[in-house]
Amino acid sequence: MTGTPLHLAVALDGAGWHPAAWRAEGARPGELLTAAYWADLVTEAERGLLDFVTLEDPLGLQSAAFHRPDERTDQVRGSLDAVLLAAHLAPLTTHIGLVPTTNVTHTEPFHLAIGIATLDHASKGRAGWRPQISARAADAALFGRRTTPQLTEEDVRDPELIAARLRPLFAEAADVVEVARRLWDSWEDDAEIRDAATGRFIDRDKLHHIDFEGTYFSVKGPSITPRPPQGRPVVTSLAHASTPYEFAAGGSDLVYVTPHDHAGAEAILAQVGEAVERIGRNEREWPLKKFADLLVFLDDEPGAAARRKSRLDELNGGELASDAEIFTGTPGDLADLLLSWRTAGLDGFRLRPGTLPHDLAAITRGLVPELQRRGVFRTAYDATTLRGHLGLRRPDSRYAHRHDRPSAVPSA
Amino acid sequence: MPAAGKKAEAQAGKKQVHLAAQLPGIHNVTVWSDSRSRSQIAIDSFIRLAQTVERGKFDFFFLAEGLRPREHKGQVYDLDVVGRPENLTVLSALAAVTTHLGLAATVNATFNEPYDVARRLATLDHLSGGRAAWNVVTSFDAFTGENFRRGGFLAESDRYTRAAEFLDVARTLWDSWRDGDVRADPKAGDFLLPGAGRFAHRGPHFDVSGRFSAPRGPQGHPVIIQAGESDQGREFAASDADVIFSKYNRLDEARDFYRDVKGRLAGHGRAEHELKILPTATAVIADTDEEAAAYADEITRAQVSPQTAIAHLEAVWGRDLSAYDPDGPLPDVEPEAESLVLEGHSVFRKGRGETARRWRKLAEERGLSIRELIIEVGGGQTFVGSPRTVADAIDHFVQSDGADGFVFVPHLTPGGLDDLVDRVVPLLQEKGVFRQEYTGTTLRDHLGLNAPARDTRPVPGERPVRSEKEAS
Numbered sequence: 001m002t003g004t005p006l007h008l009a010v011a012l013d014g015a016g017w018h019p020a021a022w023r024a025e026g027a028r029p030g031e032l033l034t035a036a037y038w039a040d041l042v043t044e045a046e047r048g049l050l051d052f053v054t055l056e057d058p059l060g061l062q063s064a065a066f067h068r069p070d071e072r073t074d075q076v077r078g079s080l081d082a083v084l085l086a087a088h089l090a091p092l093t094t095h096i097g098l099v100p101t102t103n104v105t106h107t108e109p110f111h112l113a114i115g116i117a118t119l120d121h122a123s124k125g126r127a128g129w130r131p132q133i134s135a136r137a138a139d140a141a142l143f144g145r146r147t148t149p150q151l152t153e154e155d156v157r158d159p160e161l162i163a164a165r166l167r168p169l170f171a172e173a174a175d176v177v178e179v180a181r182r183l184w185d186s187w188e189d190d191a192e193i194r195d196a197a198t199g200r201f202i203d204r205d206k207l208h209h210i211d212f213e214g215t216y217f218s219v220k221g222p223s224i225t226p227r228p229p230q231g232r233p234v235v236t237s238l239a240h241a242s243t244p245y246e247f248a249a250g251g252s253d254l255v256y257v258t259p260h261d262h263a264g265a266e267a268i269l270a271q272v273g274e275a276v277e278r279i280g281r282n283e284r285e286w287p288l289k290k291f292a293d294l295l296v297f298l299d300d301e302p303g304a305a306a307r308r309k310s311r312l313d314e315l316n317g318g319e320l321a322s323d324a325e326i327f328t329g330t331p332g333d334l335a336d337l338l339l340s341w342r343t344a345g346l347d348g349f350r351l352r353p354g355t356l357p358h359d360l361a362a363i364t365r366g367l368v369p370e371l372q373r374r375g376v377f378r379t380a381y382d383a384t385t386l387r388g389h390l391g392l393r394r395p396d397s398r399y400a401h402r403h404d405r406p407s408a409v410p411s412a
Numbered sequence: 413m414p415a416a417g418k419k420a421e422a423q424a425g426k427k428q429v430h431l432a433a434q435l436p437g438i439h440n441v442t443v444w445s446d447s448r449s450r451s452q453i454a455i456d457s458f459i460r461l462a463q464t465v466e467r468g469k470f471d472f473f474f475l476a477e478g479l480r481p482r483e484h485k486g487q488v489y490d491l492d493v494v495g496r497p498e499n500l501t502v503l504s505a506l507a508a509v510t511t512h513l514g515l516a517a518t519v520n521a522t523f524n525e526p527y528d529v530a531r532r533l534a535t536l537d538h539l540s541g542g543r544a545a546w547n548v549v550t551s552f553d554a555f556t557g558e559n560f561r562r563g564g565f566l567a568e569s570d571r572y573t574r575a576a577e578f579l580d581v582a583r584t585l586w587d588s589w590r591d592g593d594v595r596a597d598p599k600a601g602d603f604l605l606p607g608a609g610r611f612a613h614r615g616p617h618f619d620v621s622g623r624f625s626a627p628r629g630p631q632g633h634p635v636i637i638q639a640g641e642s643d644q645g646r647e648f649a650a651s652d653a654d655v656i657f658s659k660y661n662r663l664d665e666a667r668d669f670y671r672d673v674k675g676r677l678a679g680h681g682r683a684e685h686e687l688k689i690l691p692t693a694t695a696v697i698a699d700t701d702e703e704a705a706a707y708a709d710e711i712t713r714a715q716v717s718p719q720t721a722i723a724h725l726e727a728v729w730g731r732d733l734s735a736y737d738p739d740g741p742l743p744d745v746e747p748e749a750e751s752l753v754l755e756g757h758s759v760f761r762k763g764r765g766e767t768a769r770r771w772r773k774l775a776e777e778r779g780l781s782i783r784e785l786i787i788e789v790g791g792g793q794t795f796v797g798s799p800r801t802v803a804d805a806i807d808h809f810v811q812s813d814g815a816d817g818f819v820f821v822p823h824l825t826p827g828g829l830d831d832l833v834d835r836v837v838p839l840l841q842e843k844g845v846f847r848q849e850y851t852g853t854t855l856r857d858h859l860g861l862n863a864p865a866r867d868t869r870p871v872p873g874e875r876p877v878r879s880e881k882e883a884s
Contacts, residue, residue, distance in 0.1 A: 022596065023598035023601065027598065029598060029603065030594070030596040035507065035539045035540075035541070059625065060622065060625055061609055061623040071606065071607075073602055073603060074602065074603060075603055076603055077603060077608070077625075078589075078594060078609075078626065078627040079626070080534075080535040080539070081500075081532045081535040081626075084504035084535045084536060085504070085535065085539065087501045087504040087505040088504040088505060088507055089508070091508045106525070106527075107528060108560055108561055109561070110479070110523075110559045111524070114497070114498040118497035118498040118501040119501055121453055121497055122455045122502060122505040124455070138622055141620065141621050141622050142527045142624075143527055187495070192494075194444055194445065199717040199718070199720065201444055201490060201491060201492060202488070202490050202494045204487050204490045207488045217560075217561040218558070219559050219560075220480070220558035220559055221559065222488070225453070225495065225496065225498065226453050226495040
C-alpha cells in the first residue's frame with residue numbers, strides 16, 4: 001500500500017438508510033429482527049476487510065421526524081438492542097470491529113460500561129461504542145424517570161439550535177463517557193493473580209474505586225468486569241455542531257462528521273480542531289480520528305444508482321433527506337470522491353448503504369477492490385483488534401503505577 | 413415386550429428431570445487454584461461450557477449477577493473469583509454458537525428500568541430463536557446502589573412490590589406487539605399495523621407510556637425465573653415465575669419446600685407443572701464411590717482455604733478475627749451483630765447472631781476447628797459417587813418430589829461438567845427420565861411450559877381493534 005491507508009466503515013441500520021429500502025428488490029423486510037439477517041450483513045462487511053460496522057439503536061420506536069414520534073405504517077419500525085446484537089455477531093466474525101450505538105440519556109452508565117467491556121471480551125478486542133443522547137421528549141416517557149426538552153420545528157432546522165437546546169444532555173453524556181472510561185480502567189491489567197500461596201485470586205490494590213461525583217449522577221466503582229482486551233474500547237460519536245464537536249473532543253477516539261463537499265470537510269475539520277483546542281486535548285498523546293459520513297447508492301452501470309434511488313423516493317412519497325451527503329454513482333466515482341475529500345484531513349469514511357444488502361455488497365465487491373487497485377486500502381487484515389485496524393495504541397489504565405507514583409495520572 | 417416398548421412404558425410413569433448449568437460466579441465454589449481452571453471472563457470459557465451442556469441436552473445455561481465487587485473489612489474481597497461480564501451481552505454471543513440451549517440471565521429489578529430490560533430480553537429472545545430467560549432479582553442494597561443513578565433509594569420492604577410491578581410492566585411491553593403486527597408487505601407498502609407497540613402503565617413505582625420498539629419475540633415472554641426462600645419470595649414465584657431456583661438440595665428440606673411452593677400454585681390459578689423447582693447442586697463423579705468421596709473431600713478443602721474459613725467467620729461475627737488460628741477452636745469473643753464486615757453478599761447479612769450461636773454449639777459438640785466448622789456448615793457436595801450412583805440419586809430426588817431437576821454448578825471453569833454430561837446424562841436417558849434429543853426449539857418447549865397468557869387489558873390511548881379476520 002502506498003501512502004496512508006484509507007479507513008472504511010459501514011453503518012448498518014434496518015433495511016438500509018432509505019426509508020423505503022425495505023421495499024427494494026432483494027430486501028429481506030420480514031427478517032430484520034433475525035440473527036441470520038445480521039450475520040449475513042456483517043460477514044459480508046468482513047469479507048470486504050472493512051475496519052468496522054456500526055449498528056444503530058433508536059431505543060424508542062423509529063420515526064420519520066427527528067424530534068417526535070409519528071404514526072407511519074409504511075416504514076421500518078422495531079429494532080433490537082445494538083450492544084446485544086453486536087455481541088451476537090462477535091463469535092461469527094474474527095476481525096471486523098463492532099460498534100453499537102447506545103442511548104446515554106435514559107440508561108445507567110454502569111450498565112453501559114460493563115456491556116461495552118463485555119462486548120470487547122466477547123469479540124477479543126473488537127468493540128467500539130457510539131454514545132448517543134436522546135433528543136426526543138417522548139423517549140423520556142418510556143422510562144418515566146425524568147423529562148427532556150421538547151424540540152420545536154424551528155429547532156430541528158438548525159443543528160446549532162438543537163445542540164444549544166440539548167446542551168445539558170451533552171454535558172451529562174460527557175459524564176457517562178468519562179464514567180465508562182474510568183470503569184474500564186478500574187481494573188489494572190494484571191489485577192488477577194491467582195496466588196495459591198496467599199489464597200488470593202486478585203490483588204485488590206489493583207482494583208480502584210472511581211469515585212465519580214457529577215452534576216447528574218455519581219458512580220462508586222470499581223467495575224465488575226475486568227479490563228477489556230483493548231484497555232478501552234473505541235469511543236465514537238456523530239457530530240454536526242460546536243457542542244457535539246466538543247463532546248467528541250472530550251471523550252471520543254473517533255468522530256463522524258457530515259461534510260457535503262471538500263471545502264465543507266475542511267471547514268468542519270477546522271471547527272473540530274478548535275474544539276480539541278478548547279478542551280485542551282493533546283492529539284499527539286490521544287489522537288482523534290475523523291471520518292466523514294456518506295449515504296451511498298452504488299451500481300456499476302452509470303445512472304443506475306440514481307434511478308434506483310428515484311424509484312425508492314417515489315415509493316416513500318418524497319425525496320430522501322439526510323444529514324449526510326447522498327451519493328449516487330459507480331464504485332469508481334465514489335473512489336474518486338473519497339480520495340479527493342480525504343485530502344481535507346479525513347482519516348476515513350463511514351458509508352451508510354442506501355439499501356441492504358445491495359449497497360453493502362457494492363461497497364465490499366465494487367468499491368473495496370477499486371480502492372485496493374489504487375493502493376489505498378488493505379488487501380488483508382493486519383491486526384485483530386479495532387484499535388489495531390485504526391492504528392490506535394492500547395492505553396494504560398490511568399490507575400496503574402499509582403502505587404509508586406501517586407501524582408502520575410494520565411487523563412487520556 | 414420389545415425393549416423400546418418397555419422403555420416407553422417406564423418413561424410414561426416417570427417424571428422427567430430438568431437440567432441447567434451455571435458458570436460459577438463469586439462464591440467459593442470455584443477451585444481457581446486447580447491447574448485445569450481457566451478464565452471466568454474469556455468468551456472461550458463460556459462457549460466451552462455452554463456447548464458441553466448443550467451436547468448433554470440441558471434445558472438452559474444460567475448466569476448469576478452482582479453489580480459491585482464484594483468488600484470485606486472495607487476492601488475488595490480477594491479470596492474467591494472476582495470479575496464477571498454483563499450477562500445479557502455474553503448470552504447474546506452464546507446464542508450464536510448454540511442452537512437449542514436456553515439462555516438465562518439474572519437481571520436486577522432494582523437498578524434497572526422496565527423499558528430497557530424488556531427490550532434487551534426481547535432482543536435475546538429474537539437472536540436466540542426463543543431461548544431467553546430472566547432470573548428476576550431485587551436489591552435493597554445501598555452498597556450496590558452507589559454504582560447507579562438511582563442510588564440506594566429502595567426500602568427493603570419495597571423490594572418485592574417494585575419487582576412485581578417491574579415484571580408487570582415488562583409483560584405489558586412484551587404484549588404491546590401482537591404476533592402479526594409486523595406485516596413487511598412491500599407491495600402493499602405496509603410495514604406494520606397501526607398503533608403496534610402502544611402501551612401505558614401507571615403504578616406506585618412506574619409511570620411509563622409510549623410505544624415499545626421491540627416486536628414480539630418467539631416465546632412471547634421470556635421464561636421467568638425467581639429465587640427466594642422467604643414467604644414473600646415463594647408467593648411471588650407461585651404467582652409470577654416459570655422456574656424457581658432453590659437452595660434446598662437435601663432431600664428432606666427440599667421436599668418440604670417443594671410441597672409448600674407447589675401447594676401455593678392453585679391459589680394463583682396455576683397447575684403444578686407450570687412452575688419448575690430447581691435446586692442448585694454440585695456433582696463429584698469418579699469411577700468408584702470411594703474415589704469420588706476422596707475427591708469430594710479434596711475439592712471441599714480447596715473451596716475452604718484457611719483464609720476463606722476466617723473470612724466466613726468474620727462475615728458472621730462482624731469483626732476482625734485475623735489473629736485466630738483457622739485450625740484452632742472458635743474465638744472466645746462474641747459476635748457484633750450490628751457490624752457488617754462483608755458488603756454485597758446477602759447470605760451473611762441476616763440472622764447472624766443466631767447463626768453464630770448455632771455454629772458455636774455445633775463446634776463444641778463435635779470438637780471442630782474453625783476450618784472444619786466452615787466446611788461442615790458449607791454443605792459440601794450434593795451428589796458424590798460413581799456415574800451410576802449419581803444418576804440414581806438424581807432420579808430418586810426428582811421422583812420423590814424433592815425437585816423437578818437441578819442447576820449444576822461445576823467447581824472447575826469451563827470443564828467441570830464434562831463427567832456429568834458424558835457419564836451421568838446417558839444413564840438418566842437410559843432410565844427414561846431425561847430427553848435423548850431436544851424435542852422443541854424454545855426454552856418453553858424444553859420446560860414443558862405453555863405459551864404465556866396474553867394481557868388483554870385495554871390500552872389507554874387505545875390502538876385500532878383488529879377484526880377477527882385480521883387476527884387469524
